[in-house]
Every structure is written in C-alpha cells, then in structure tokens.
Amino acid sequence: MPWRSPRAVAASMPRAPRSCASLCPESAICRSAGGRRERARLAATRTLDLVSSPIMKTIREGFHMIQRRSFVAGTAAALTLPSIAFGQSGQIRLVVPYGPGGSTDTAGRVLAERMSADTGKNIVVENRPGGGTMVGMVNVAKSKPDGTSLMVLTTTAALQPAFDIPMPIDPQKDLAMVAQLADIPCVLAVNANNPAKTFAEFIEWVKAQPGPVHYSTSSSGGLPHLWGEVIATRTNGKLQHIPYKAAAEALRDAVAGHVPAFVDVTTPVDGQIRAGTMRGLICGAKSRVANIPTVPVASELGAPELEAAVYFGVATTAGTPPETIQQLNAAVNAALKAEAVRERLMSLGFIPTGGTPEAYAKRLADETVRWRKVIKDAKIPAPT
Known part of the structure; x- marks a missing residue:
C-alpha cells in the first residue's frame, strides 16, 4: 500500500453530517426556527437530569463522606494536639501515694489509661507510699516542672498543714493543682441493734448514756476522726473517739457491737449497711450516693455544716x-x-468531680482553715 499523509487519510474519511439528526432524537427541532432557544432548553434539561442521576448521587455521597471523614480526623487531631505541648519525653508519671491494689491505686490506673488513650501519651502509674502520702508529694514537688510528673493528691494536702507541724514541703505551695478527681463522703453508722433509728435519735441517745459513748475510725487525725469530733460537739463531748489501725478492724468491732458507732468514708461500710448489719444515720455528701442510697445526707437533716468527704485530685x-x-x-x-471511667470510679465508691485548677486549690485552702479550727478546739494531736 502506498504511503499516504495523515491529511490525505483524513480527507478520504466520510464526513459526519452537519445536522445532528444521526446523533439526537431532537434533530428536527434543532432545524426549526426556534431551534436555538429549544437547544438551550434541552441543554438545561440534560444538566438537571445529570445532576439528579444515580451516578451524580453516588459522586455526591462520596464527596460528603470524604468531608465527614476529614472533619472527624480534624477533630481527633485537635484533641491530641495539646498533648504534644507537654511531656516531650513521651512518658508521663502518675504518682499514687499508696501501695498497689487499693481503691486509690485503682482510680489512678483508670484515669491514667483513659488519659493515655485521649492524649497519645504513655502515662505510667508509679506507687510511692509512705509518710501519710508525704513521700509521693515530695517526689513530685521536687521533679522538673514540665508536666511529666503528676500525682493523685488526697485530703492530706489540706489536713497536714492544718496541724501546723514542720513538713518537708508545703503541698499547697510546692505543688500545682490540676483538677479535682473524685470524692468519697463520710458516713456515721451504728450497729443494727442500736435503738437510734435516725441521726437526731442517736445524738439524744448518746447524751442520755451515763458514761462516754465511743465511735471507731481507721486512724487518728484522719478526716473521719475530725468529722467525728464535729459530730461529738452536739453530744456535749460524750461521743469519744477510739482509733484503730485499719478500717476493717474498726468496722469489725462495730458490727460485733463492741463499739456503738463507726465513722469512715462510705466504702468500708456500704456493704454492711445494705445487708442490714449496720445502720447509716448521716452521710456527708451533698446529695444521696449510689452505694448507700437509704442514708440521708447532712443537708436533708438540716445540718449542711456536717458535709464532709475525703477527696482526690491531680497535681x-x-x-x-x-x-x-x-x-x-x-x-x-x-x-x-467518659462513661466507662465514671462507672468504674462509682463502682469503687467514688463520686467523679472534675473542675478547674483554681477551684481545686481553693478547696484545699478552705479545708485547711476549716479543719485547723476543729483540730485546735478538740486538741487533736498530729498523726504519727
């Protein structure tokens, strides 16, 4: 076959008709007098058909899905970005001032796990018991101030300064408060055989006894002891304290009837109250709590000044x-x-709180003033 130029090949091919009759069914209309206006109308109709077609619907859905995914990814990035600003080493310590296995340790681990998931940081719980939580407080107070050393702070940060004794650090000055974590309110309970069915009846019963009436707690100088002393002022001093080495021992003697009353936070005694072997008379919470819902709170009894709780925070x-x-x-x-965190804390008897650093610092300062007066009035010695 002889060589032919591209132009020659193109010239030899059949030409398409100038009319669009062979391509569209509306070709007759195109040749009419109003063809140009009609062509414009048809073009607009095709555009609308294309927009509403299944293909375009699929394209639009895909585009919106991409937008949604981009938004979610952006939100997640916004939540994790602040974590880059602190703890550049990649690991944060959360010091628990008690040994492993207790409720405070468990609460710390629940918090650390969730914060690790939220921030992308490796938050490691480090147990440093001793010195009435002072060992842990000193450790964090003397760490580098870069946010990589945290601790679960307890009520002792308010109580120890209230005794006005020398301390290696001032927890309210040498630590920076981050947020409140949770409360465990105090409760007064009596043996089920006690004739007092209410808090008011108990006060009158104590005053009517010929000699002192004792209440047991887990230690001397702790918040339950101080709260018990506030209650004792209503009995003309007849309600007197007996400290034990542990809450289990103090509760055991109350259940056995060797000691008429038991004062502590709710968690050691809630099971006995629900079982009916102990009767809760007053709870120091602001509202009724889930683990002892039958026990009235101080404000219900017209005594809001008796609100008291052991509380925890992060510093x-x-x-x-x-x-x-x-x-x-x-x-x-x-x-x-997070619901899972709240449920786990409440299962331990904690009431989740939260809040600002300023609110936590103010609470500690106010509690120091409050309990310092109780300590001085009752002449309570500093715990050893």
Missing part, C-alpha cells in the same frame, strides 16, 4: 507553665466525662 510540680496545666486539666476533665 503536678509547682512552676509548671500555666498552658501546660490547662492542657492537663482538659485531659483530666475529658477522662472524667
């Missing part, structure tokens, strides 16, 4: 940058909003 080293503390605060509060 870090003083001097930590404010923006880092705010990021840590956001992480703690976010963890406490």
Whole structure:
C-alpha cells in the first residue's frame, strides 16, 4: 500500500453530517426556527437530569463522606494536639501515694489509661507510699516542672498543714493543682441493734448514756476522726473517739457491737449497711450516693455544716507553665466525662468531680482553715 499523509487519510474519511439528526432524537427541532432557544432548553434539561442521576448521587455521597471523614480526623487531631505541648519525653508519671491494689491505686490506673488513650501519651502509674502520702508529694514537688510528673493528691494536702507541724514541703505551695478527681463522703453508722433509728435519735441517745459513748475510725487525725469530733460537739463531748489501725478492724468491732458507732468514708461500710448489719444515720455528701442510697445526707437533716468527704485530685510540680496545666486539666476533665471511667470510679465508691485548677486549690485552702479550727478546739494531736 502506498504511503499516504495523515491529511490525505483524513480527507478520504466520510464526513459526519452537519445536522445532528444521526446523533439526537431532537434533530428536527434543532432545524426549526426556534431551534436555538429549544437547544438551550434541552441543554438545561440534560444538566438537571445529570445532576439528579444515580451516578451524580453516588459522586455526591462520596464527596460528603470524604468531608465527614476529614472533619472527624480534624477533630481527633485537635484533641491530641495539646498533648504534644507537654511531656516531650513521651512518658508521663502518675504518682499514687499508696501501695498497689487499693481503691486509690485503682482510680489512678483508670484515669491514667483513659488519659493515655485521649492524649497519645504513655502515662505510667508509679506507687510511692509512705509518710501519710508525704513521700509521693515530695517526689513530685521536687521533679522538673514540665508536666511529666503528676500525682493523685488526697485530703492530706489540706489536713497536714492544718496541724501546723514542720513538713518537708508545703503541698499547697510546692505543688500545682490540676483538677479535682473524685470524692468519697463520710458516713456515721451504728450497729443494727442500736435503738437510734435516725441521726437526731442517736445524738439524744448518746447524751442520755451515763458514761462516754465511743465511735471507731481507721486512724487518728484522719478526716473521719475530725468529722467525728464535729459530730461529738452536739453530744456535749460524750461521743469519744477510739482509733484503730485499719478500717476493717474498726468496722469489725462495730458490727460485733463492741463499739456503738463507726465513722469512715462510705466504702468500708456500704456493704454492711445494705445487708442490714449496720445502720447509716448521716452521710456527708451533698446529695444521696449510689452505694448507700437509704442514708440521708447532712443537708436533708438540716445540718449542711456536717458535709464532709475525703477527696482526690491531680497535681503536678509547682512552676509548671500555666498552658501546660490547662492542657492537663482538659485531659483530666475529658477522662472524667467518659462513661466507662465514671462507672468504674462509682463502682469503687467514688463520686467523679472534675473542675478547674483554681477551684481545686481553693478547696484545699478552705479545708485547711476549716479543719485547723476543729483540730485546735478538740486538741487533736498530729498523726504519727
């Protein structure tokens, strides 16, 4: 076959008709006098058909899905970005000032696990018991102020300064408060055989006895002891304290009837109250609590001044940058909003709280003032 140029090949091919008759069914209309207007109408109709077609619907759905995924990814990134600003080493310590296995340790581990998941940081629980929580407080107070050393702070941060004794650190000055974590309210319970069915009846019963009436607690100088002394002022001093070495021992003698009353937080005695072997008369919470729902709270009994709870929070080293503390605060509060975290804490008898660093610091300061007066009035010696 002789060679032919591309132009020659193109010239030899049959030409398409100038009319669109062979391509569209509306070709006759195109040749009419109003063809141009009609063509415009048909073009608009085809555009609408294309927009509403299944293909375009699929394309739009895919586009919106991409948008949604981008939004979710952006939100997740926003939640984790603050964690980059603190703890550059990649690991954060959460010091628990008690040994492993107790409720405080468990609460710390629940918090650490959730905060790790939320921030992408490896938060490791480190148990440092001793010195009435002072060992843990000193350790964190003397750490680098960069947000990598946290601790589960307890009520002792308010009580120890209230005894006005020398301390290696001042927990309210050498530690920076991050957020409140949870409360465990105090409760007064009596043996089920006690004739007093209410708190008011108990006070009158104590005053009517010929000699002193004793209440047991897990220690001397702890919050249950101090709260018991406040209650004792209503009995003309006839209600008197007997300290035990542990809550289990103090409760055992109350259940056996050797001691008329038991004062502690709710968790050691809630099972006995539900079982009916002990009778709860007053709880120091602001509202009734899930683990002892039958026990009235102080405000119900017209005694809001008897509200009292052991409370926990998160603190870090003083001097930590404010923006880092705010990021840590956001992480703690976010963890406490997680339903799984709340349920686990409540199963331990804790009431989840949360809040600002400022509110936590104020609570500690106010509680120090409150209990210092009780300590002085009752002449309670500092715990040893």
